[in-house]
Amino acid sequence: MEQNQQEIKAERKKRLFSGIQPTGTLTLGNYIGALRNFKILEDEYDCLFSVVDMHALTVRQNPTELRQNCLKLLSLYLAVGLDPEKSLIYFQSHVSGHAELGWILDCFTYMGELQRMTQFKDKSAKHADNINAGLFTYPSLMAADILLYQTDVVPVGEDQKQHLELARNLAQRFNNAYGDTFVVPEGYIPKVGARIRSLQDPERKMSKSDPEDTYIAILDEPNVIRKKLRRAQTDSGNSIVYDTENKPGISNLMSILSAITGESMDAIGAQYDGKGYGVFKDAVADAVIAELEPIQKRYKEIVSDKAYLNQVMTTNAERARALSQKTLLKVRRKVGLAALKL
Numbered sequence: 001m002e003q004n005q006q007e008i009k010a011e012r013k014k015r016l017f018s019g020i021q022p023t024g025t026l027t028l029g030n031y032i033g034a035l036r037n038f039k040i041l042e043d044e045y046d047c048l049f050s051v052v053d054m055h056a057l058t059v060r061q062n063p064t065e066l067r068q069n070c071l072k073l074l075s076l077y078l079a080v081g082l083d084p085e086k087s088l089i090y091f092q093s094h095v096s097g098h099a100e101l102g103w104i105l106d107c108f109t110y111m112g113e114l115q116r117m118t119q120f121k122d123k124s125a126k127h128a129d130n131i132n133a134g135l136f137t138y139p140s141l142m143a144a145d146i147l148l149y150q151t152d153v154v155p156v157g158e159d160q161k162q163h164l165e166l167a168r169n170l171a172q173r174f175n176n177a178y179g180d181t182f183v184v185p186e187g188y189i190p191k192v193g194a195r196i197r198s199l200q201d202p203e204r205k206m207s208k209s210d211p212e213d214t215y216i217a218i219l220d221e222p223n224v225i226r227k228k229l230r231r232a233q234t235d236s237g238n239s240i241v242y243d244t245e246n247k248p249g250i251s252n253l254m255s256i257l258s259a260i261t262g263e264s265m266d267a268i269g270a271q272y273d274g275k276g277y278g279v280f281k282d283a284v285a286d287a288v289i290a291e292l293e294p295i296q297k298r299y300k301e302i303v304s305d306k307a308y309l310n311q312v313m314t315t316n317a318e319r320a321r322a323l324s325q326k327t328l329l330k331v332r333r334k335v336g337l338a339a340l341k342l
């Protein structure tokens with residue numbers, strides 16, 4: 001029996017969890033830092049991809065828009081080719097275990113840990129009129145998302161490193177107090193493209209909450225993509241060299257190209273150096289457009305197929321809920337919440 005279980009364990013694929021907030025236009029940064037890797041990793045891992053709609057509530061949302069954005073994000077997950085039969089693709093709010101475990105983890109998270117979070121500092125500066133408790137405890141809910149499914153690997157962009165570290169700390173803290181309960185997750189942060197930068201201010205990350213001309217949206221039309229890239233801020237030189245200190249604009253464009261084509265920075269430099277920034281920018285535009293066009297085409301088909309979206313949403317929520325129960329029962333028992341004997 002024991003032997004058998006060990007064999008089953010050895011055969012089990014490692015589990016992967018990631019989530020994206022359904023808050024407006026997704027950018028090329030989201031795509032390169034996160035979504036694209038989801039597709040690459042889907043075969044190797046047992047995956048859950050969540051539309052983290054409860055996280056979106058930390059900033060005031062228009063309800064109709066939020067509902068639409070959730071369906072749009074679900075459509076985008078499917079358009080990049082994620083398979084809802086294989087992976088679990090679902091809305092966070094459809095599995096109440098996230099909130100439940102979130103609360104329990106809140107009780108294991110220190111104020112000081114949350115106060116240090118840079119995303120909290122940034123967002124509270126940006127939304128000074130609504131610094132709510134959810135915004136503050138957001139990282140404990142994110143930890144719950146991850147730990148609820150005994151996740152091994154979490155693919156995210158660099159901006160989520162601090163949150164991930166908290167999830168690891170909480171898992172260890174809980175395990176130390178109650179014995180092995182949670183898998184301690186590892187981050188999967190891409191080597192190239194973990195932090196795509198603004199096209200107009202390469203000191204900042206590319207973000208959907210900045211002005212239009214600073215980001216490329218995954219759903220931007222090809223001519224818009226080309227125009228934005230042509231106008232991207234660069235230096236006054238003419239060399240195509242990866243040097244984030246002195247040439248942040250060019251380096252950012254090189255990261256975009258390298259992440260998409262898989263070519264090294266040196267190879268890109270050798271190919272475009274001396275040809276002028278215009279030629280290089282057009283090459284980046286060609287690569288981005290070629291990458292995004294098929295996704296955009298599939299997206300348009302999927303987003304209008306309400307019956308299909310509904311079916312994916314419902315069946316996947318059910319599967320995720322069943323999976324979440326295992327961890328929840330264990331956690332409840334460990335912390336001393338009485339079991340209901342029905």
Ligand code: AMP
Binds near residue numbers: 020032158193
């Ligand atoms: P969010 O839109 O904040 O929910 O982010 C979704 C995912 O995209 C997270 O894994 C982020 O780390 C990633 N991401 C967001 N912006 C960027 C960027 N500029 N470069 C790379 N990854 C990013």
Ligand code: TRP
Binds near residue numbers: 017141156160
């Ligand atoms: N906080 C993440 C972001 O803003 C989104 C997120 C929520 C997430 N829960 C998660 C990412 C769990 C990975 C795993 O991008």
